[in-house]
Amino acid sequence: MVSATYHGFPAAVGVSRLTVYDWPTVEGLPGGGTPHLHLTCGEGYVVTAGRGAVQTLTTSGFEETPLEPGTVAWFTPGTIHRLVNDQGLEITVVMQNSGLPEAGDAVLTLPQDLLADPETYAGAVRLPADVPDAEQAKAARVRRDLATRRFLELREATENGDPEPLAAFQRAAAELVRPRLDAWERRWREGAHAAAEATRAQLAALRGKDDTHLTAARVSATGPAARGRFGMCGRLAVYPGI
Incomplete structure (x- = not known):
């Protein structure tokens, strides 16, 4: 019998607060994040401060969605997405399948040779630990600029009617994550699947005039487990267990 209780964050989504990098980009924009895609997770932005845009690239082409306080955007x-920071852009990020993004669901738009195998890719994206903040920032910026140059190449090829570079990146990204799929499925079953199944059980119980799951109601709260962490798109405040 499926449990009618689920105590995780609603719908098993992940939440973080993001201050988008204000480092000038390789093509001269005021600031921005590292282009990447997610293999199984949708992502949403709730803009809380500043101005900017999210640039996206799919097989349908390139788009740019303006972002300002009050905007909610998702994909x-x-x-492939890349945040552009025109002025003080801050976002609350809502991520599907809490835990999967941190488990490697994101793949950066690095040059094709760095996507050859999981070990090569991991070495290319890893930031140094236990070093001064300035050294981590330098490494994060180098990583961002490398991915941005490839993103611009993929965008140009797509806009010029050549779909193969983007398709090759998609194939490489899918191959990189294949060894992790069993672990991802376990996270999904314990998170998003369990949350949806709890709702199904609650509907069935209420239809059968059984309201006992209401007696298991509870309240939870938490604060950031880490502040200022160097993420793909900016400095992150990360919440545990969400």
Whole structure:
């Protein structure tokens, strides 16, 4: 029998607060994040401060969505995305399948040779630990600029009617994550699947005039487990267990 209780964050989504990098980009924009895609997770932005945009690239082409306070924007898995920071852009990020993004669901748009195998890719994206903040920032910026140059190449090829570079990146990204799929499925079953199944059980119970799951109601709260962490798109405040 499926349990009618689920105590995780609603719908098993992940939440973080993001201050987008203000480092000038390789093509001269005021600031911005590292282009990447997610293999199985949709992502949403709730803009809380500043101005900017999210640039996206799919097989349908390139788009730019303006972002300002009050904007809510979201996209599906497979969307290459890149945040552009025009002025003080801050976002609350809502991520599908809490835990999967941190488990390697994101793949950066690095040059094709760095996507050859999981070990090569991991070495290319790893930031140094236990070093001064300035050294981590330098490494994060180098990583961002490398991915941005490839993103601009993929965008140009797509806009010029050549779909193969983007398709090759998608194939490489899918191959990189294949060894992790069993672990991802376990996280999904314990998170998003369990949350949906709890709702199904609650509906069935209420239909049968059984309201006992209401007696298991509870309240939870938490604060950031880490502040200022160097993420793909900016400095992150990360919440545990969400």
